[in-house]
Amino acid sequence: MxxxxxxxxxxxxxxxxxxVLLQVAVACAILCNVLFLVWQQLQPMLAPSGVAGNxxxxxxxxxxxxxxxxxxxxxxxxxxxxEVPGVRAATAAFGxxxxxxxxxDIALQGxxxxxxxxxxxxxxxxxxxxxxxLVAGRDFLPSEYRDFGIGGTHEKWxxxxxxxxxxxxxxxxxxxxxxxxxxxxxxxxSDKNDLGYQVVGVVxxxxxxxxxxxxxxxxxxTVLLARRIASTSxxxxxxxxxxxxxxxxxxxxxxxxxxxxxxxxxTGITARVSSYSxxxxxxxxxxxxxxxxxxxxxxxxxxxxxxGIMGLTGFWVQKRTRQIxxxxxxGARRADILRxxxxxxxxxxxxxxxxxxxxxxxxxxxxxxxxxxxxxPWSWLPVGxxxxxxxxxxxxxxxxxxxxxxxxxxxxxxx
Amino acid sequence: xxxxxxxxxxxxxxxNPVLTILIVALIGAGVASSMVTFAALRAMSxxxxxxxxxxxxxxxxxxxxxxxxxxxxxxPLTLSYIDAEALLHAHAAPRQTALYQVAFSLVPADATRAxxxxxxxxxxxxxxxxxxxxxxxxxxWSALDDDKGTDALVISRRLNDRLFGGTDSVGREIRLDxxxxxxxxxxGDWNPQPRFYATGSIHVTTDHGDAPDxxxxxxxxxxxxxxTAWGNYCRPDYKGMGWxxxxxxxxxxxxxxxxxxxxxxxxxYASFLHNYAAAQQRMGRFSxxxxxxxxxxxxxxxxxxxxxxxxxxxxxxxxxxxLVCLVNIIGLLLAKFMRRSVEIxxxxxxGASRGAIGxQFLTEAAMVGAVGGLLGLLLTGIGVYGMGALFTPKIARLxxxxxxxxxxxxxxxxxxxVLAALYPTWRAAQVQPAxxxxxx
Numbered sequence: 014m015x016x017x018x019x020x021x022x023x024x025x026x027x028x029x030x031x032x033v034l035l036q037v038a039v040a041c042a043i044l045c046n047v048l049f050l051v052w053q054q055l056q057p058m059l060a061p062s063g064v065a066g067n068x069x070x071x072x073x074x075x076x077x078x079x080x081x082x083x084x085x086x087x088x089x090x091x092x093x094x095x096e097v098p099g100v101r102a103a104t105a106a107f108g109x110x111x112x113x114x115x116x117x118d119i120a121l122q123g124x125x126x127x128x129x130x131x132x133x134x135x136x137x138x139x140x141x142x143x144x145x146x147l148v149a150g151r152d153f154l155p156s157e158y159r160d161f162g163i164g165g166t167h168e169k170w171x172x173x174x175x176x177x178x179x180x181x182x183x184x185x186x187x188x189x190x191x192x193x194x195x196x197x198x199x200x201x202x203s204d205k206n207d208l209g210y211q212v213v214g215v216v217x218x219x220x221x222x223x224x225x226x227x228x229x230x231x232x233x234x235t236v237l238l239a240r241r242i243a244s245t246s247x248x249x250x251x252x253x254x255x256x257x258x259x260x261x262x263x264x265x266x267x268x269x270x271x272x273x274x275x276x277x278x279x280t281g282i283t284a285r286v287s288s289y290s291x292x293x294x295x296x297x298x299x300x301x302x303x304x305x306x307x308x309x310x311x312x313x314x315x316x317x318x319x320x321g322i323m324g325l326t327g328f329w330v331q332k333r334t335r336q337i338x339x340x341x342x343x344g345a346r347r348a349d350i351l352r353x354x355x356x357x358x359x360x361x362x363x364x365x366x367x368x369x370x371x372x373x374x375x376x377x378x379x380x381x382x383x384x385x386x387x388x389x390p391w392s393w394l395p396v397g398x399x400x401x402x403x404x405x406x407x408x409x410x411x412x413x414x415x416x417x418x419x420x421x422x423x424x425x426x427x428x
Numbered sequence: 429x430x431x432x433x434x435x436x437x438x439x440x441x442x443x444n445p446v447l448t449i450l451i452v453a454l455i456g457a458g459v460a461s462s463m464v465t466f467a468a469l470r471a472m473s474x475x476x477x478x479x480x481x482x483x484x485x486x487x488x489x490x491x492x493x494x495x496x497x498x499x500x501x502x503x504p505l506t507l508s509y510i511d512a513e514a515l516l517h518a519h520a521a522p523r524q525t526a527l528y529q530v531a532f533s534l535v536p537a538d539a540t541r542a543x544x545x546x547x548x549x550x551x552x553x554x555x556x557x558x559x560x561x562x563x564x565x566x567x568x569w570s571a572l573d574d575d576k577g578t579d580a581l582v583i584s585r586r587l588n589d590r591l592f593g594g595t596d597s598v599g600r601e602i603r604l605d606x607x608x609x610x611x612x613x614x615x616g617d618w619n620p621q622p623r624f625y626a627t628g629s630i631h632v633t634t635d636h637g638d639a640p641d642x643x644x645x646x647x648x649x650x651x652x653x654x655x656t657a658w659g660n661y662c663r664p665d666y667k668g669m670g671w672x673x674x675x676x677x678x679x680x681x682x683x684x685x686x687x688x689x690x691x692x693x694x695x696x697y698a699s700f701l702h703n704y705a706a707a708q709q710r711m712g713r714f715s716x717x718x719x720x721x722x723x724x725x726x727x728x729x730x731x732x733x734x735x736x737x738x739x740x741x742x743x744x745x746x747x748x749x750x751l752v753c754l755v756n757i758i759g760l761l762l763a764k765f766m767r768r769s770v771e772i773x774x775x776x777x778x779g780a781s782r783g784a785i786g787x788q789f790l791t792e793a794a795m796v797g798a799v800g801g802l803l804g805l806l807l808t809g810i811g812v813y814g815m816g817a818l819f820t821p822k823i824a825r826l827x828x829x830x831x832x833x834x835x836x837x838x839x840x841x842x843x844x845x846v847l848a849a850l851y852p853t854w855r856a857a858q859v860q861p862a863x864x865x866x867x868x
Contacts, residue, residue: 032759036752043748050741076659080670303738305818306465309811310745313461317454317749321756324450328763380744384737 019357029329033322033358034365037401040318041369042376045397047310049377049389053228054304058297060232063181063218064110065144067256068101069289070266073112073249075274081162081246082277090273094250097265099258105242106136106251107161110143110220111292115249118223119236121210122202123188131184132221135161135240140179140216142251149185150195150214153177153239162245175199176239178210181219183233185212210236224296228387248274263288315404322408326358330412337416338423347417354413355406362405369401370394430791437792440768441799448796451760455800458753459841460807463833465743467812471827472735476620480560481725485686485694486627487515487701490719491678491708503721504661504680505627505732509650512682516552520700521686522693525555526646528682529626531657532604536591546587546604547657548642549626550649556582558687559618559625564588566598566613569645573612577647581609587641588614602642607652609644622734624725627683628658630732656681698722750844757848761796765789765856772856773864782857789853790846797845801838808837 023030075082087105094103108117117133139145140152157177175198185194194212201207219235221227226234242248250270254262267286274284330337337350377389441448475481489511490503507515512526527549535543555561556568565588569580581602588597597611619639624630653671660674660681674681688694698720705718723731772785808829815827 028762029759032755032762036755039748039755040752043745043752047745050738054738299736302815302818303736303742305814306468306738306742307745309464309814310461310742310749313457313746313749314752317457317753317756320450320454320457321752321759324447324454324756325759325763328447328760376748380741384741386737386741 016360019353019360023357023361026329026332029325030361033325033361034368036318036321037362037365037405038368038372040314041366041397041401042372043314044311044400045370045373045394046377046380046389047307047314048396048400049393050386051304051307051311052393053387054300054307056229057220057224057227057232058300058304060220060227061218062110062220062293063143063145063216063233064220064289065253066289066293067259068144068253070252070254070259070263070286071109071112071249071289071292072252072266072270072284072286073109073114074283074285075248075250075270075278077246077277081244082248082274084160084162084243086273086277087162087242087245087248090248090250090270093269093273094252094266097252097262097269099255099262099265101253101255102138102142103250103252104136104138104142106134106139106142106249107163107240107242107245107247108132108134108222109249109251110134110222111289111296112222112249113224113296115247116223119238120202121184121188121236122200124197125188125190127188128202129184129187129234130226131234131236132223133236133238134219134222135238135242136251137241139237139251140214142253143219144253145219146217147179148182148215148217150179150212152214153179153237157239158241159239160243161240162243163247175209175211177213178239179214179216179237180212181216181233181235183218183230184236185215224300259288315400318401319404319408322358322362322405323411326354326409327412327415330354330416333416334419334423337419338421338425341419341421342424350419351413351417354409354416358405358409358413359402362402366398366401370398373397433788433791434795436788437795440764440792441796444764444767447760447764451757451764451796452800452803454753454756454760455797455841455845456803456807458750459801459804459837459844460811461746462743462750462840463804463808463837464811464815465739465746466836467808467827467829467833468739468815469735469743472739473729474621475726476622476624476729477560477725481624483687483689483694483724484558485688485697485722485724486728487684487686487697488721488723489701489705490716491680491714493714493716501719503719505630505683506661506680507682507684508678508680509675509682510678512684514704515684515686518700518704521688521697523554523558523687524685525552525558526682526684527551527555527625528646528649529628529657530642530644530649530654532642535603535605537601537603546641548584548640548644550646550654551643552646554687555643555685556613556615558685559620561618562616564614564616565596566611569612573645574647577645577651579607579609579648580612580645582613582615582643583611584615584639584641585617586639604642615639615643622729624729624734625683625685626658627728628656628681630734650675694722694724754844754848757845758851761793761845761849762852762855765852768856769859770864772859773861776859776861785857785859786853789856790849793845793849793853794842797842798838800845801841804837804841805834808833 091103091105094100107115109115117135119131119133120128121131122128137158140147178199180188188199189197194215197212199210199212201209218233220232221235252266263286270284270286278284340350373394374389377386380386381388477484488503488505489507491508491511492504494501516524516526529547530550531545531547533543534546552574553568553571556563564585568582569578573580583597583602588594591597591602592600597614600611602609602611658681660679662677662679686697688697701720701722702718705714705720708714709717775785812827812829
């Protein structure tokens with residue numbers, strides 16, 4: 014059977030194939046875009062956090078607009094937290110995973126010229142408290158820590174050389190292109206006078222706290238800096254607990270924070286004490302909502318297209334029952350008929366998909382013009398295309414099998 | 429005649445049930461996806477104050493200058509106390525209010541009851557008239573209370589029910605933190621969503637969206653050094669400590685609203701605002717040219733992206749899906765109608781006009797559309813219900829099915845199906861009676 018026959022049939026009865034083609038094109042355009050959007054929402058949710066999530070309790074919203082907490086108050090909180098039963102480690106911190114209230118942006122430039130904007134996490138002994146996995150190098154030395162606070166103490170890095178920095182594996186790959194990492198220098202592209210950073214350690218993963226930016230391989234764009242939280246007007250704590258005692262530890266931590274800071278906070282402001290997992294749940298709430306919407310649309314597109322192809326092809330097959338009978342009478346096997354209809358569908362859907370991919374890019378460009386969406390990468394187009402082709406073949410299977418079942422004797426009957 | 433077509437349609441729909449079910453399923457799925465996303469969009473873009481929102485404006489003044497890198501040249505959403513006081517005193521609008529969020533611990537007179545937290549706003553008395561706050565008892569405080577900063581208090585109906593069992597509590601006293609207030613009014617049900625007037629916390633999504641419990645005079649709150657519950661934004665180099673320093677600082681924390689009933693008022697106020705900023709520049713307070721905004725409620729909501737982009741995009745995608753459904757329905761109706769060429773031939777031979785055939789098939793299409801619409805209603809209900817599980821309760825409460833949505837679902841289904849049926853119907857009406865009769 015040559016492809017010429019396929020084409021000539023299509024030309025003769027062009028209405029039904031045209032409708033199938035049109036719907037495949039539009040559906041493919043929608044599917045490419047919506048699958049990409051689903052992926053955009055999923056990425057931060059799937060990204061490994063790198064922290065020991067089930068052992069972590071986070072405390073934030075300790076804010077005092079009237080006067081900064083003193084260094085003694087900050088340390089006192091740490092000491093008291095250590096004494097809570099079930100607590101293994103605790104430290105005051107600025108910038109913590111799943112805590113969006115304290116953000117620190119840092120611009121880094123590698124020796125290869127690559128610039129990245131990363132989130133910084135600050136606090137003494139964070140590797141230990143967060144349960145990060147160090148894959149190369151070392152943790153900060155106690156002598157390397159400098160004091161840091163918002164609206165309070167802020168010691169600039171003024172020692173002779175660059176300050177130590179711990180980066181993630183993903184960052185190491187991007188900034189140093191698989192070469193040597195430890196001991197290498199990074200610069201701040203926005204500040205020529207800055208002394209820069211020297212990489213002393215690499216952790217496996219560490220999820221950034223600007224979750225909106227945790228897409229397209231940027232989820233692990235996070236660094237640790239050697240800072241100890243001192244006098245500050247906004248304070249947070251990371252507390253690592255024994256997972257078996259987590260419930261009791263949360264209550265204990267809450268009590269300690271209330272005792273220590275209750276009187277210092279203005280009315281109406283209460284510290285937030287909750288487990289990492291509940292923060293994660295809350296942080297991804299809007300992501301899940303969007304995901305639900307997009308997933309619903311994906312499902313609807315798939316169902317509608319499948320029903321459509323089935324219905325239209327079914328009718329078209331029925332119209333050609335007599336021709337099928339003639340072909341069977343002339344010696345075509347069932348498998349030939351089946352293959353013919355599958356090939357016909359593949360041909361129509363392929364043309365539709367080709368138009369659909371162009372439509373997808375056009376639609377994405379339009380959406381990007383009006384909304385803050387990311388550009389649909391070329392590599393996403395085949396995803397929608399493959400889904401449509403498979404869907405088409407599946408949908409046409411029913412009508413094609415019915416066609417293959419047409420007995421040759423139909424040819425001799427008048428319809 | 430319609431009765432006959434109706435009967436014909438029912439017969440035809442029952443003759444090939446598979447095709448009918450496919451068409452109905454397509455209409456249902458298409459219309460439901462549009463309607464569910466539309467319900468979400470409608471809930472989030474609803475006008476919080478219909479009829480009034482276009483004349484309520486929020487002046488913004490850039491008091492940080494171009495050095496502030498965060499906002500791409502946009503002035504902050506709230507004002508510094510310096511600017512808020514200046515605008516209040518200038519009285520350049522018929523009505524105006526400065527406001528900020530406050531929180532207290534309420535100590536019940538009955539010592540056996542435990543204190544509880546209440547939230548509200550420090551406002552000037554124009555607030556009640558500007559934002560259409562109804563009063564169940566009493567009224568807002570006087571302009572004198574505003575000037576003097578007295579301890580007048582307007583409470584919500586909910587708080588009144590809780591403290592006074594819903595009776596007229598005007599003249600009673602309430603203790604907030606360590607200060608006694610006298611109730612001058614009880615607000616009726618009032619809780620516009622989103623809480624656009626609270627520009628200091630407009631980005632906060634954790635807000636429960638409950639009605640504010642208390643309102644007290646702005647001047648009083650400032651004199652009593654009651655801190656904002658939504659926080660102040662200060663420049664990173666702000667080193668001041670204490671209340672007085674905050675009042676004289678460039679920290680922004682006061683929301684400001686003006687009521688400008690006519691476009692001329694709005695124009696005058698905009699030029700007043702520009703001149704104010706220019707004067708500040710001349711005085712040397714600002715080292716940059718005036719950078720001010722005057723946005724009304726719809727403009728402000730658009731500016732802060734009150735409607736999540738995902739919701740808008742999914743509505744557009746759902747409309748695209750509706751298009752796919754339409755294409756399919758055209759094809760399937762064509763299939764359905766052309767199968768009956770013989771029947772059409774007989775009717776035409778017996779004297780039916782093309783118009784009559786057209787009417788018959790359009791009736792049938794409308795019927796299929798209606799049945800598809802019913803399925804669409806069911807699916808929309810399920811979808812909207814499912815949305816409750818997806819969104820935060822605050823938003824989910826707003827997404828609901830009502831008579832409008834039900835009517836729209838049915839209307840869209842029927843209109844869409846009839847539109848899709850136009851081409852198949854035209855083809856059906858073109859059937860040549862002679863050919864059909866001959867071939868049998």
